[in-house]
Structure formats: C-alpha cells, structure tokens
Amino acid sequence: MQPADLARRPVLVLDFGSQYVQLIARRVRERRAFAMIVRHDISADRVKELDPIALILSGGPSSVYEEGAPKCDPGIFELDLPILGICYGMQLACQAMGAKVDAVPSREYGPAALREVDGSSPLLSDVPTGTTVWMSHGDQVHELGEEFIGLASTATCPLAAVRHRSRPVFGLQFHPEVSHTALGTHILGNFLDKVAGSPGTWTMEAYLDQAVRAIRERVGPDERVVCGVSGGVDSSVTAALLAKALGDRVVCIFVDNGLLRSGERAAVVDMFGRHSEAELRVIDASERFLTALEGETDPQRKRVIIGHTFIDVFRDEAKSIPGARFLAQGTLYPDVIESGGSPDAPAATIKHHHNVGGLPAELGFELIEPLRDLFKDEVRRLGIELGLPEGQVWRHPFPGPGLAVRCLGAVTRERLEVLRRADAIFLEELRAAGLERATGQAFAVLLPVRSVGVMGDGRTYESVVALRCVDTDDFMTADWTRLPAELLARASSRIINEVKGVNRVAYDITSKPPGTIEWE
Numbered sequence: 092m093q094p095a096d097l098a099r100r101p102v103l104v105l106d107f108g109s110q111y112v113q114l115i116a117r118r119v120r121e122r123r124a125f126a127m128i129v130r131h132d133i134s135a136d137r138v139k140e141l142d143p144i145a146l147i148l149s150g151g152p153s154s155v156y157e158e159g160a161p162k163c164d165p166g167i168f169e170l171d172l173p174i175l176g177i178c179y180g181m182q183l184a185c186q187a188m189g190a191k192v193d194a195v196p197s198r199e200y201g202p203a204a205l206r207e208v209d210g211s212s213p214l215l216s217d218v219p220t221g222t223t224v225w226m227s228h229g230d231q232v233h234e235l236g237e238e239f240i241g242l243a244s245t246a247t248c249p250l251a252a253v254r255h256r257s258r259p260v261f262g263l264q265f266h267p268e269v270s271h272t273a274l275g276t277h278i279l280g281n282f283l284d285k286v287a288g289s290p291g292t293w294t295m296e297a298y299l300d301q302a303v304r305a306i307r308e309r310v311g312p313d314e315r316v317v318c319g320v321s322g323g324v325d326s327s328v329t330a331a332l333l334a335k336a337l338g339d340r341v342v343c344i345f346v347d348n349g350l351l352r353s354g355e356r357a358a359v360v361d362m363f364g365r366h367s368e369a370e371l372r373v374i375d376a377s378e379r380f381l382t383a384l385e386g387e388t389d390p391q392r393k394r395v396i397i398g399h400t401f402i403d404v405f406r407d408e409a410k411s412i413p414g415a416r417f418l419a420q421g422t423l424y425p426d427v428i429e430s431g432g433s434p435d436a437p438a439a440t441i442k443h444h445h446n447v448g449g450l451p452a453e454l455g456f457e458l459i460e461p462l463r464d465l466f467k468d469e470v471r472r473l474g475i476e477l478g479l480p481e482g483q484v485w486r487h488p489f490p491g492p493g494l495a496v497r498c499l500g501a502v503t504r505e506r507l508e509v510l511r512r513a514d515a516i517f518l519e520e521l522r523a524a525g526l527e528r529a530t531g532q533a534f535a536v537l538l539p540v541r542s543v544g545v546m547g548d549g550r551t552y553e554s555v556v557a558l559r560c561v562d563t564d565d566f567m568t569a570d571w572t573r574l575p576a577e578l579l580a581r582a583s584s585r586i587i588n589e590v591k592g593v594n595r596v597a598y599d600i601t602s603k604p605p606g607t608i609e610w611e
C-alpha cells in the first residue's frame with residue numbers, strides 16, 4: 092500500500108452527542124491521522140467499507156443504562172479494529188462486553204489527578220502519576236467483568252482508564268481531547284501510533300497529492316469543471332487545486348450577486364489576475380439576486396433563494412462551456428456540519444449554508460468539493476502548500492450570501508448601500524489599527540429596528556448598526572474580540588457622521604456558542 096493511501100485511511104469518530112466531537116477530530120488530525128466523524132449507529136458493514144485504522148467512541152449526554160440511550164452496532168466490536176471509548180464511549184464499550192455501569196453518588200466535573208498509572212500499557216506510556224485530567228461524568232464503570240483490566244484511577248474514580256485483556260479496545264473516563272487535560276493529545280497520540288499503527292503521515296502535502304489524484308480520476312479528458320470563486324480562501328484553494336490537477340480544463344466563475352462589499356468585485360478580479368493562471372469569468376447577476384430576494388425577511392429562506400440563484404447562474408453560464416459536467420465549490424467541514432451534516436454524520440441544522448443546505452435538489456452538475464473534510468485553518472495550510480499569497484490565505488472569510496445575511500429584514504438596494512458604507516468604515520479602522528490579521532472575522536450588521544437620537548439639537552429616528560469582530564481559528568467556536576475602546580469609538584463616530592440613516596452603533600459581545608458568527 093502507498094503511504095498516501097495508508098495516510099488516507101480514516102480514524103472514525105462515532106458521535107454519541109458529545110460537545111467535544113469536533114475537538115476529537117481536530118486532535119486526531121494534529122497527530123497526523125485522518126479523522127472522520129460518523130453517526131453513532133453506523134453499521135459494521137459501512138465501517139468495513141470505509142476501511143478505518145481505528146474507531147473512537149465519543150462521549151455523550153445520555154447514560155448507557157437508560158431506555159433509548161444511543162447504542163452502536165455490536166458488530167463493530169467483532170471487526171477486531173482498535174477502539175478507544177471516551178467517557179460515554181468507554182462506558183458503552185465496557186457494558187457491551189460485560190461490565191456494569193451505574194450513576195455515582197457524587198458527579199465529577201473538572202480536574203482530577205491520575206493515580207496507579209500502568210505506564211507499561213501503550214495507551215499511557217510516558218504519562219506520569221499525578222497528571223491532571225479533565226472529568227465530566229455522573230456515571231462510571233463499577234464492575235469490570237472478566238474482560239477488562241484497570242490502567243489508572245483518580246481519587247473518586249477507580250477506573251479512569253481501562254483496556255481489554257485480549258483485544259485492542261481501550262477506555263478513558265476522562266476527556267483527552269480538551270486542552271485542560273495535560274498530555275491529552277499525547278494520550279490520543281499513543282492510541283493512534285502505538286495501538287492503531289497510524290503512520291502519522293496525514294499532512295497537508297499528502298492531502299494535496301491525494302486530492303489532485305482523485306480529481307484526475309474523476310474528470311475525463313474531454314470534460315471541464317466550472318469552479319465558483321469568490322476571492323475567499325476556500326474557493327481560491329479549490330481553484331488552485333483544480334488548476335494543478337486539470338490545467339486549462341477549469342473555468343472559474345465569479346458571480347457579482349449585488350451582495351458584495353464595497354470595492355470587492357474589483358479587488359477579487361485584480362487578485363485573481365495576478366495569482367492565477369485559470370480562466371476567470373465575471374458574471375453580473377445582481378439584478379437577478381435582488382429580484383429573487385425581494386420582500387424576503389426569513390434568514391433560512393434568504394439562504395435557500397441565494398443557493399438556488401447561484402446554481403441557476405452557473406448552469407446558464409455552463410451552456411457555453413463544452414463538457415462542463417462538474418461544479419467545484421470551496422465547501423468546508425463546518426459548512427456541512429452546520430447545514431445538518433451528511434448521511435454518515437447527521438447533525439442539528441443551524442443554518443443552510445448556501446453551498447450545502449441551500450442547494451436545489453436537481454443540481455445539473457456533479458459536485459467536486461475537495462475541501463469538504465477540512466477545517467479553515469487546515470485549508471489555510473493547504474493554501475500555503477499550494478503557494479497562494481499570504482494576503483489571500485489570511486483574508487477574513489466572507490459568506491457567499493454576503494450582505495443579505497447581514498442586512499436583517501428586507502434586502503433592498505438602499506439598505507445594502509447603508510450597510511456597505513458602515514462595513515467599509517469599520518474594516519478601514521480595523522486595518523488602520525493593524526488588527527485585521529490578529530482577528531478572525533469582522534463586519535457590520537444593519538438591524539431592522541430604528542432608534543431615537545439627537546443630532547444637531549434635533550430629534551432623529553434612524554437605523555442601528557451592530558459591529559461584530561471575533562477571534563477564532565476554525566470558525567466552529569469563537570469569542571468576541573476585546574477591541575480597543577478607542578478603535579470602537581472612532582468607528583462608531585465615523586459611521587454615524589458619514590453614513591446617512593444611521594444614528595446608533597452597538598458592539599456585539601456574544602461568543603459562539605451561544606451565538607453564531609453571522610446574525611442570520
């Protein structure tokens with residue numbers, strides 16, 4: 092087997108509803124193995140098809156002894172694959188093989204120190220006694236039965252780590268994936284390297300080779316790929332990847348949907364011209380988008396309208412591109428998860444990302460989405476690997492539905508213009524303060540309310556703009572940026588003075604969760 096193929100064999104993370112399931116996937120990738128999150132009840136047959144090197148059973152809010160608690164297909168324990176159960180996952184694996192699980196009298200949340208560590212076990216190799224681990228449980232394994240052996244304890248948890256006597260099955264009652272568990276990534280690494288035999292070669296370089304090969308296998312010599320580009324990181328990386336795989340059989344399409352920021356169209360065309368060899372077509376579809384959005388105020392319906400209109404525009408343009416069977420998009424893992432996940436890993440729908448949940452049923456293209464498994468920071472590393480310029484790689488994201496999901500309420504040309512000007516001022520001030528690169532994403536939102544003010548001794552009754560700026564690497568979680576008060580003051584005063592129709596500016600101090608980054 093080629094090293095690249097072995098690198099590509101996944102570690103499947105079975106999702107039992109843990110808050111931390113994404114984090115487990117990230118940690119696995121940090122140890123250079125390829126993680127895929129799948130539903131907890133994935134069948135043993137499907138697992139065999141996916142050909143993983145190991146399984147990780149996540150934690151979860153349920154108790155294994157409750158009616159209706161999520162279970163896995165018992166067949167997965169018969170596949171002889173290395174398995175690591177974390178918290179609920181450990182309780183489930185132990186219960187499935189004869190152990191007893193019960194509620195503990197006092198629940199355990201937060202730090203605990205490991206004792207009686209069996210350092211001869213591969214899982215806990217180089218993990219000293221006294222290591223701090225993070226606990227979050229109200230149940231625990233009481234009687235191990237015949238098949239398991241304890242590997243470590245804490246003051247209140249006699250079985251903090253266990254292993255099966257003869258199979259490569261391990262369990263951790265604590266959470267190795269959270270950063271508060273000292274050596275957590277090391278312990279996961281022990282499982283991957285020493286138990287599962289992971290080659291640790293899942294690098295961005297290996298990913299790139301693999302992705303290029305897969306594209307070449309799919310697209311025939313007379314076929315072409317239409318690639319939606321927005322100037323954003325994800326689509327620029329997608330376009331560069333396609334150009335590497337297919338040369339001039341890629342046609343890039345940038346749609347001006349009338350929802351772009353101030354100066355964006357010219358900047359994108361300029362950047363693309365300087366750094367890409369691929370053909371770029373710019374389509375002015377603003378009339379079409381704004382007409383389709385007329386009178387719509389519901390956030391999900393706005394996204395669906397935009398997703399459909401994008402596809403209509405791509406389809407019309409593809410008529411003049413012979414052999415255009417494929418549409419490429421820069422879809423990332425968070426877009427998929429927030430849109431409700433995939434059949435292998437369903438999740439709650441948070442919002443229809445225009446490029447996933449907002450797509451029409453009949454696409455008219457086959458999709459190529461080489462970044463679908465990646466987080467944003469991984470895409471940025473891939474961009475660097477592909478030689479994209481720094482400015483492009485570190486650009487703040489801008490969503491495909493653009494200003495439509497920041498213009499709360501009805502989307503009209505007039506309201507878009509107000510928003511565009513306020514947004515430009517905020518970004519100008521952020522750049523002037525040298526803080527663009529240090530922050531994850533920043534923008535203005537136009538609220539559908541008016542407030543009373545006093546300007547020039549007279550009463551005003553005008554719109555409110557909210558400013559949002561967040562710190563994040565992966566855009567799955569985020570905290571609001573503690574921007575300097577002087578910067579906020581300057582932005583606020585300039586927006587009110589320079590943008591007619593706005594008399595109040597607010598700063599959004601909500602993290603994600605519970606908020607999302609965008610307001611709609």
Ligand SMILES: Nc1ncnc2c1ncn2[C@@H]1O[C@H](COP(=O)(O)OP(=O)(O)OP(=O)(O)O)[C@@H](O)[C@H]1O
Pocket residue numbers: 318319320321322323324325326327344345346347348419420421422426446486487488489490491492
């Ligand atoms: N104006 C546009 N014209 C053509 N395609 C677009 C446009 N906006 C978005 N897309 C398509 O939708 C995909 C998802 O958009 P998204 O904003 O998530 O990614 P991006 O714009 O490439 O990167 P970033 O997240 O950094 O903004 C893009 O990768 C691209 O394929």
Ligand SMILES: O=c1[nH]c(=O)c2[nH+]cn([C@@H]3O[C@H](COP(=O)(O)O)[C@@H](O)[C@H]3O)c2[nH]1
Pocket residue numbers: 394425429442443444445446488489490491492532566603606607608609610611
């Ligand atoms: O191309 C996109 N189409 C969409 O429909 C969409 N919705 C949100 N986003 C971007 O995704 C990231 C996470 O956003 P939320 O916290 O608002 O869900 C942030 O970077 C958002 O800007 C989108 N990008």
Ligand SMILES: NC(=O)CC[C@H](N)C(=O)O
Pocket residue numbers: 149150151152153154177178179180227228229230231
């Ligand atoms: N974090 C978890 O996986 C918790 C598992 C189980 N609900 C418990 O309380 O022990």
Ligand SMILES: [Mg+2]
Pocket residue numbers: 321323488489490491
């Ligand atoms: Mg974008």
